[in-house]
Amino acid sequence: MNAIWLPEVIVLAGAIGTLAFGLAARRSKAMSDLAMTLALITVVVALLPTVGLIGTVEEGFAGAFRIDGLTLAFHLLILIGTGLVLLIARDGRSDGVPPQYLAEYAALLLFAALGGMLIAAAADLLLLFLGLELLSISSYVLVGLKKTHLGSTEAAMKYVLTGATATAVFAFGMSYAIGLTGTTDVYQIGQTMADAGFMARYGRLLFVAFFFLIVGAFYKLASVPFYMWAPDVYQGAPTAVTAFLATVSKASGMALVVRLFLGSFAWVAWEAQPNVIKNFWSESTPYIAALSALSMIVGNVLALKARDVKRMFAYSSVAHAGYLIIPLAAVNPMMIDQIVFYLLAYLLANVGIFAVIDQVGRDRGSYDLSAFSGLYHRAPLVAWALLLFFLSLAGIPLTMGFFGKLNILLGAVWGGHFVLAGLLVVTSVISYVYYFAVLKQVFMRPGTTERPLAFSFGTATVIALAVLGTLLGSLFPGEVMRTMQQAFDAVQMFGIYQGRL
Amino acid sequence: MPEVYVNSLLFIAVFVVVALGLPIVAFGLSRLLRPHHFYREKGETYESGTEPFGTSWVRFKVKYYMFALLFVLFDVETLFLYPWAVVFDRLGLFAVIEMFVFLFLLALGLLYAWRKKVLEWN
Amino acid sequence: MTPSELMQYLLFSAMLFVLGLFGALTRRNTVIVLLSIELMLNAANINLVALSRFLPGGAENARLPHPSLAGDFSATLGQTVALFTIAVAAAEVAVGLAALIAFYRLKASPNVDEMDSLKR
Numbered sequence: 078m079n080a081i082w083l084p085e086v087i088v089l090a091g092a093i094g095t096l097a098f099g100l101a102a103r104r105s106k107a108m109s110d111l112a113m114t115l116a117l118i119t120v121v122v123a124l125l126p127t128v129g130l131i132g133t134v135e136e137g138f139a140g141a142f143r144i145d146g147l148t149l150a151f152h153l154l155i156l157i158g159t160g161l162v163l164l165i166a167r168d169g170r171s172d173g174v175p176p177q178y179l180a181e182y183a184a185l186l187l188f189a190a191l192g193g194m195l196i197a198a199a200a201d202l203l204l205l206f207l208g209l210e211l212l213s214i215s216s217y218v219l220v221g222l223k224k225t226h227l228g229s230t231e232a233a234m235k236y237v238l239t240g241a242t243a244t245a246v247f248a249f250g251m252s253y254a255i256g257l258t259g260t261t262d263v264y265q266i267g268q269t270m271a272d273a274g275f276m277a278r279y280g281r282l283l284f285v286a287f288f289f290l291i292v293g294a295f296y297k298l299a300s301v302p303f304y305m306w307a308p309d310v311y312q313g314a315p316t317a318v319t320a321f322l323a324t325v326s327k328a329s330g331m332a333l334v335v336r337l338f339l340g341s342f343a344w345v346a347w348e349a350q351p352n353v354i355k356n357f358w359s360e361s362t363p364y365i366a367a368l369s370a371l372s373m374i375v376g377n378v379l380a381l382k383a384r385d386v387k388r389m390f391a392y393s394s395v396a397h398a399g400y401l402i403i404p405l406a407a408v409n410p411m412m413i414d415q416i417v418f419y420l421l422a423y424l425l426a427n428v429g430i431f432a433v434i435d436q437v438g439r440d441r442g443s444y445d446l447s448a449f450s451g452l453y454h455r456a457p458l459v460a461w462a463l464l465l466f467f468l469s470l471a472g473i474p475l476t477m478g479f480f481g482k483l484n485i486l487l488g489a490v491w492g493g494h495f496v497l498a499g500l501l502v503v504t505s506v507i508s509y510v511y512y513f514a515v516l517k518q519v520f521m522r523p524g525t526t527e528r529p530l531a532f533s534f535g536t537a538t539v540i541a542l543a544v545l546g547t548l549l550g551s552l553f554p555g556e557v558m559r560t561m562q563q564a565f566d567a568v569q570m571f572g573i574y575q576g577r578l
Numbered sequence: 579m580p581e582v583y584v585n586s587l588l589f590i591a592v593f594v595v596v597a598l599g600l601p602i603v604a605f606g607l608s609r610l611l612r613p614h615h616f617y618r619e620k621g622e623t624y625e626s627g628t629e630p631f632g633t634s635w636v637r638f639k640v641k642y643y644m645f646a647l648l649f650v651l652f653d654v655e656t657l658f659l660y661p662w663a664v665v666f667d668r669l670g671l672f673a674v675i676e677m678f679v680f681l682f683l684l685a686l687g688l689l690y691a692w693r694k695k696v697l698e699w700n
Numbered sequence: 701m702t703p704s705e706l707m708q709y710l711l712f713s714a715m716l717f718v719l720g721l722f723g724a725l726t727r728r729n730t731v732i733v734l735l736s737i738e739l740m741l742n743a744a745n746i747n748l749v750a751l752s753r754f755l756p757g758g759a760e761n762a763r764l765p766h767p768s769l770a771g772d773f774s775a776t777l778g779q780t781v782a783l784f785t786i787a788v789a790a791a792e793v794a795v796g797l798a799a800l801i802a803f804y805r806l807k808a809s810p811n812v813d814e815m816d817s818l819k820r
Contacts, residue, residue, distance in 0.1 A: 221798075224802050227806045237799050238796070242740070244737075246721075248740075249744045252713075252747035261781065312818050
């Protein structure tokens with residue numbers, strides 16, 4: 078019996094502690110800084126038991142809380158992402174967030190991370206829903222933290238309205254799934270649906286439930302049916318929060334989709350007509366493939382005309398959501414590993430880029446493309462790091478992002494989805510255009526100033542760590558993938574269907 | 579069972595008739611029975627002598643929002659306390675402790691609001 | 701209750717949901733949009749409570765054409781989940797109104813279509 082709940086409890090205690098600390102240290106700037114550091118320490122401390130739990134497969138709280146390879150992989154992604162975002166937020170405190178809210182800033186980031194971790198650990202639809210809400214509601218407040226900044230409050234307003242609508246859609250789907258199967262356990266929902274005759278009786282309603290659940294979950298991913306919030310919210314939010322939404326929030330959304338789709342729905346088979354067996358996976362594949370294709374196309378094409386860098390990365394994140402969905406359509410034995418590896422590559426590159434955006438944006442007071450002009454002369458090392466991140470995101474051969482895309486591509490071909498594989502390649506080429514538009518500013522355009530740009534300690538650390546991670550993933554992709562497969566055996570998530578935990 | 583169905587509809591119809599009839603009868607009877615003696619002061623909103631001013635469509639101060647928010651805190655607290663109160667004797671000590679953990683977290687929320695000077699007017 | 705009545709509940713909640721969705725997508729005033737979202741969440745609650753009456757163990761389950769679905773579930777499951785939905789809805793609206801107040805202070809308008817400062 079391990080303390081499987083320890084990472085979550087540490088993050089919760091850290092979040093409450095940070096809030097309390099902020100209360101005790103009102104209006105003292107040094108103390109507010111300490112609140113951020115406290116949150117950072119919390120994340121590091123929570124990482125320890127998470128690493129210690131690797132290899133564990135266990136359920137707790139009457140089966141609602143489940144630790145397996147999938148959970149731990151996403152826990153690590155979320156904790157690492159949150160830690161890096163906290164480092165950016167700590168040094169980017171002048172990014173419009175009133176200094177008296179720093180403790181809340183840190184605490185809300187921790188609460189949001191806790192929501193994501195609960196999503197990853199939940200084997201229960203109700204807990205999934207609550208985790209999703211904890212993540213969402215914290216994110217709404219985080220986006221609007223710049224209270225006196227019109228863009229920020231407007232972004233928060235839009236995020237709340239669209240997010241609450243998506244929540245309602247998710248809840249409506251959930252009500253059918255729970256009501257008809259009579260259980261909240263994700264796996265039992267699947268097993269009940271697989272009972273003989275169940276789908277024949279309630280199949281249509283369950284398809285409605287599935288549709289609503291997936292639509293609600295895809296909202297967090299910012300993939301096509303629900304991506305319109307992303308550009309405005311990414312642009313208006315404080316940069317560290319944007320980095321959080323682009324990485325941690327998206328990873329949590331992916332955990333939600335994987336657990337929900339693969340855990341309960343995908344494998345349910347029924348006899349539609351005599352001797353015609355259908356299953357959810359084969360029935361829903363065309364739709365998911367279409368959403369993936371549309372996300373790739375829409376995201377990459379709209380990013381072409383964005384001038385604001387944060388807005389550009391919102392569209393870019395829509396496109397990456399499209400890449401991430403491909404394995405769900407092209408089901409293959411390695412799909413979860415593909416998703417996690419790609420998420421890791423994406424997370425490292427994105428957090429690094431947002432660290433640079435934060436520093437440059439605060440220096441120039443603008444997030445326009447032109448703010449990056451001449452960056453190579455102002456901070457050559459950072460410019461090279463930026464080059465690495467962009468190459469990785471674009472998927473230029475021999476970078477981590479390339480191997481991530483290659484894995485997904487091979488999976489798509491293995492699953493027979495040649496159109497998706499082709500679109501992955503073509504849209505990646507389109508993405509070169511806008512990624513290199515930024516690089517062109519950095520390396521080839523003369524800036525208005527040659528003054529060296531100093532990077533604060535936290536931002537520099539984030540960039541260094543992201544470079545290190547990306548380099549490791551680029552140089553030893555096979556080893557990283559193998560280690561991941563061993564540490565986070567994705568098949569563990571289906572143990573219940575094989576009579577094990 | 580169609581006859582049960584019709585019966586339940588009939589019940590609703592009777593209910594509607596009674597619900598509509600009661601106020602009509604009550605107001606009608608009182609109109610017939612009361613003396614008709616009108617003077618100006620009777621037409622005022624408050625007979626206490628306070629002169630009403632302005633329209634009734636006033637805006638409420640945004641400050642009330644904070645109290646509404648705190649109300650939600652306790653509202654939601656009772657939401658979970660009721661089902662717990664029904665079954666806690668059957669669930670045993672564990673449920674009692676769990677609920678007190680929940681109450682403790684909510685109390686922290688209240689403490690937070692208090693320290694943030696939400697409970698003070700101005 | 702008879703099964704056809706279950707169908708009526710499901711139809712009613714579906715109508716409520718569509719009404720809410722329509723309101724959320726078309727209304728200008730943010731407060732009304734939030735109200736519409738409440739309608740959608742309440743549609744989910746009605747579903748949950750109505751269906752939980754028909755779960756195995758639920759008061760009306762025996763009258764279903766196929767009484768036992770599987771296992772022995774608690775009849776109050778749907779109602780319990782509905783409580784959580786209510787709590788979540790309350791939290792969401794609280795944050796939504798807070799965001800609206802912050803927005804109103806800057807722009808003096810509660811209208812969704814006037815949130816247009818973020819472009820390009």
